[in-house]
Amino acid sequence: MRILLISANRERSPYPVAPLGLAYIAAVLKEDGHEVELLDLCFEQDGAGAALAAAKNHRADLVGISIRNVDNLTYPKSIFYLPQIKAVVDALRSEPGLQFVLGGSGFSLFPAETLGYMDLDYGIVGEGEDAMRNLVKCLGDKDNRRLSNIPNLIYASGDDYIQNKRIFSNSFLRVRPARDLISCDRYFKEGGMVNLQTKRGCPFGCTYCTYPQLEGEKIRLREPREIVDELEFIIDEYGIDYVFFVDDIFNVPQSHAMEICNEMIDRGLVINWTCFATPKEMSRELAVLMKSAGCVGVEFGTDGGVDATMAAMGKGFTQLDVERAQRVCDEAGLEAAHYLILGGPGETEETLQATYEFMERIRPRAVIVMLGVRIYPGTRLVTRAAKEGVIKDGESLLEPRFYISKDVQDILLESVESYARTRPNWIVPGLELRSSEELSRTLRLMGQKGVLWDMLEK
Ligand code: B12
Secondary structure (H helix, E strand, C coil): CEEEEEECCCCCCCCCCCCHHHHHHHHHHHHCCCEEEEEEHHHCCCHHHHHHHHHHHHCCCEEEEECCCCECCCCCCCCECHHHHHHHHHHHCCCCCCEEEEECHHHHHCHHHHHHHHCCCEEECCCCHHHHHHHHHHHHCCCHHHHHHCCCEEEEECCEEEECCCCCCCHHHHCCCCHHHCCHHHHHHHHCCEEECCEECCCCCCCCCCHHHHHCCCCEECCHHHHHHHHHHHHHHHCCCEEEECCCCCCCCHHHHHHHHHHHHHCCCCCEEEEEECHHHCCHHHHHHHHHCCEEEEEEEEECCCHHHHHHCCCCCCHHHHHHHHHHHHHHCCEEEEEEEECCCCCCHHHHHHHHHHHHHHCCCEEEEEECEECCCCCHHHHHHHHCCCCCCCCCCCCCCEECCHHHCCCHHHHHHHHHHCCCCEEEHHHCECCCHHHHHHHHHCCCCCCCHHHCCC
16 A cells, blocks of 8 residues: 655654654554655645645555644643644545544544544554554455454544554564654754654553553563664664653663663663653662763653642652652762643642742752643543533543642742742743743754753753
8 A cells, every 4th residue: 555654743842853653653564565655744834735745746545644742731832733733634635535544642642532623534542553554454455344353443433433442562562663764864953862762651640641541551661682773773874872762751660771771881882862750760770870871861750849749640759759869860960850740739839839949959950840730531630620620521621721720720820930030940831931942943053962951051
């Protein structure tokens, strides 16, 4: 089959992010012998025009569209991306006989609603490799009876959609993303890094978070040797020396993170990297190993600043754990940034104040603050938000809805703004404080690689 894969993501904040998921899909389709092309709308001026031209040039039978982001998660500067993606779909509709399938993390959070919004028939929810392979076979054979046997597929049936059972398989362990179809050079130049995955899955139960839904609760680990082979390939092939490990949490299990570091050290690999980590599993030994293996900085999903708000977010760690994690990073010479989500369940004026004081005490390199908590279907936060009357039962959450604790509703923005202005290491995208697309573009043009928060004034 002739297949055009389109990455619909045009977001460049905090920096352009390479479409790694779509490169996984491309790899398996190519392996099955299909004619695959990948169009990345991130660097196109006219998305709809580029998509139509690519579909014609490639004489595509099927278009697979990756929807990574539905919105930018940023209150109050919320952006809803689906209208611009629908414009691309609508342009493509003029091509006779073209079939469509949607996928990607953003899509997977709202599959039926997004299909309805786009007026399309097929989507793959969550992990896409096996499901896309099977769907393409089915469509190629024109055998719709087999649709019901494809795990992760959602498809139109009458006025409704049928969502097949969802599975998380190990088959991705054998796949190398088709990086030859991505502009790695351009992402390195404009995004400052390339991305790589060392595992899938998240076993934690944060009350608002979608990661376990997207990747499964059970962690599936790649072989450290194979990961480092892929790193060596990236370095040799594209001359890239900065990587982001896109795992939900890099340091769980610690043993796997250590094996990867040891493998990098043993091979004398010279590459800088960053990752997401949990404070709870940041041991001194791991921090030292990470530093020796080229890790420049760690991004902690700390979320709250006091035990009560951390507990309300379901974090499973406390201030003490965070303080200790910061200390081992400091001692190992690893920069650390903490993501905070302020205004969530249990937030009061007092907890805000205590959070400011806590961050002042542990002094991380950067504090990245999100305001309010995006409410996603299937999370425990939905139940709480409905109970408290923040949303109505069954209300659509496709267009961004945020939970903000009633106790800080009137003061949150002002309080955070006035505090963060005085702290050079605080980044607040929702208030455009030390975060803007122009700034990040300028820094990239100046040759700054990697995360941008380590450029902040100390
Ligand atoms: C790592 C990460 C980041 C890193 C990326 C670093 C880097 N250099 O790559 C950083 C911190 C920069 C980041 C930023 C943002 N992120 Co982010 N990020 C993630 C995370 C944890 C992993 C993404 C990833 O690479 N996965 C690995 C690949 C292999 O998986 P995948 O893309 O999902 O692809 C699979 C399937 O989705 C499917 N698939 C994908 N495409 C297609 C297409 C077809 C046709 C098919 C059939 C299947 C298919 O198959 C693939 C293989 O199985 C996800 C959460 C998660 N667990 O998914 C959030 C996530 C994608 N991010 C999200 C958001 C919102 C953002 C930001 C907008 C937030 C912000 N304001 O900063 C920005 C946007 C950045 C940008 N330019 O687009 C949301 C998107 C949901 C939404 N609200 O729309 C997610 C889902 C987190 C969440 N809140 O739930 N992010």
